Amino acid sequence: MIVPQYWAESRQQHRTKGRQVTVRRFGWSDTSQADAQQSADARVQQALDRILSGEKLARTDPKIPYNGAAGVPIREEIVDREGDTIITRNSYGARCLNTPNVLFADIDFPNGPPLRFTAAFMLTLVLVSGAMAWLSGSRGIGIGLVVLTLLLGSSLVWPVFRMVQAAAGGAEQAARKRITTYLTQHPDWNLHLYKTPAGLRVAATHRLFQPSEPAVAEFFAALDTDPLYVSMCLNQQCFRARVTAKPWRIGIQSHMRPRPGVWPVAADRLPMRNAWIADYEVAAKSHAACRFLESMGNGVVHPQAREVLDLHDTLSQARGSLPIA
Numbered sequence: 365m366i367v368p369q370y371w372a373e374s375r376q377q378h379r380t381k382g383r384q385v386t387v388r389r390f391g392w393s394d395t396s397q398a399d400a401q402q403s404a405d406a407r408v409q410q411a412l413d414r415i416l417s418g419e420k421l422a423r424t425d426p427k428i429p430y431n432g433a434a435g436v437p438i439r440e441e442i443v444d445r446e447g448d449t450i451i452t453r454n455s456y457g458a459r460c461l462n463t464p465n466v467l468f469a470d471i472d473f474p475n476g477p478p479l480r481f482t483a484a485f486m487l488t489l490v491l492v493s494g495a496m497a498w499l500s501g502s503r504g505i506g507i508g509l510v511v512l513t514l515l516l517g518s519s520l521v522w523p524v525f526r527m528v529q530a531a532a533g534g535a536e537q538a539a540r541k542r543i544t545t546y547l548t549q550h551p552d553w554n555l556h557l558y559k560t561p562a563g564l565r566v567a568a569t570h571r572l573f574q575p576s577e578p579a580v581a582e583f584f585a586a587l588d589t590d591p592l593y594v595s596m597c598l599n600q601q602c603f604r605a606r607v608t609a610k611p612w613r614i615g616i617q618s619h620m621r622p623r624p625g626v627w628p629v630a631a632d633r634l635p636m637r638n639a640w641i642a643d644y645e646v647a648a649k650s651h652a653a654c655r656f657l658e659s660m661g662n663g664v665v666h667p668q669a670r671e672v673l674d675l676h677d678t679l680s681q682a683r684g685s686l687p688i689a
Contacts, residue, residue: 365464365602366437367450368392371628374404376412387412388424392437427626438462438600441627446675451607455625457644458653459608461679465572466672467580468603469589472563473535539564539587546586547661554661556673558654558680561613561688563590565605565654567673570664575601607679609651611644613689620644651689652681 370393378385389411391404415421425436440452443459450462547553558565573580575597584594597603621636629637656677677683
């Protein structure tokens with residue numbers, strides 16, 4: 365996991381035969397601003413050389429703070445450090461815990477039917493309508509049934525999915541079943557379970573993990589972990605948990621400025637950003653990011669995992685009774 369303290373940007377231009385190429389790249393360092401600038405200068409020169417040789421590269425680093433910026437570390441302001449754990453402020457202003465080796469997984473409850481369910485449902489409707497058309501012996505009726513299926517299917521899939529979910533005990537019960545099934549198959553594991561506004565958060569406590577190891581991928585798949593979160597962990601080689609409320613859930617409708625919230629921010633724009641943060645932090649104190657539910661498994665808690673989980677629970681106010689947001 366690399367979450368740099370220092371950032372710099374370098375810019376180079378090249379003009380030849382009436383064509384101008386401008387390339388910008390960021391550099392970073394945990395040592396000094398000078399080292400960050402040296403990194404930026406080296407990256408921009410390398411990128412320019414590759415572009416001039418004919419390779420198709422982006423002229424600038426993507427303005428993405430955390431996920432999707434391949435080759436660029438987490439571009440978020442460092443708020444605090446506790447050993448190997450780093451607290452950053454994300455692109456919409458919330459604080460996030462970043463850890464290289466304590467396994468967190470977020471399970472978001474579906475706010476719509478999964479693609480697999482939708483595909484299976486629509487295929488079933490088409491097959492049923494096709495069978496009815498064949499039995500009717502009328503080509504016109506058959507075409508009409510298929511068209512009707514396609515028109516009505518999309519409006520029916522969500523109500524049907526909700527009925528299926530309810531019959532299974534709801535989204536949380538389904539997620540808990542996946543967790544208990546996994547623990548039955550892995551009796552040497554121990555998990556801490558938290559409630560979040562959109563689902564559940566699970567933290568493994570019995571040992572430390574590396575994001576790229578097969579056990580992590582298996583765990584994510586078994587729990588049906590949020591795919592975006594899985595991608596983030598692999599891209600940045602760390603695990604992550606939001607520990608303060610989302611602004612729009614606590615009455616703050618304005619975005620943190622300047623947009624799009626990536627770090628670093630120009631010095632002349634910091635007052636605007638800091639004023640927003642001050643208002644946000646006041647409001648966030650009255651809300652928790654998640655709520656601890658229970659410990660599940662063999663009861664083992666690795667000492668380093670304990671330190672990270674204690675920090676997580678304190679920052680997220682998970683052990684209290686505040687509303688979660």
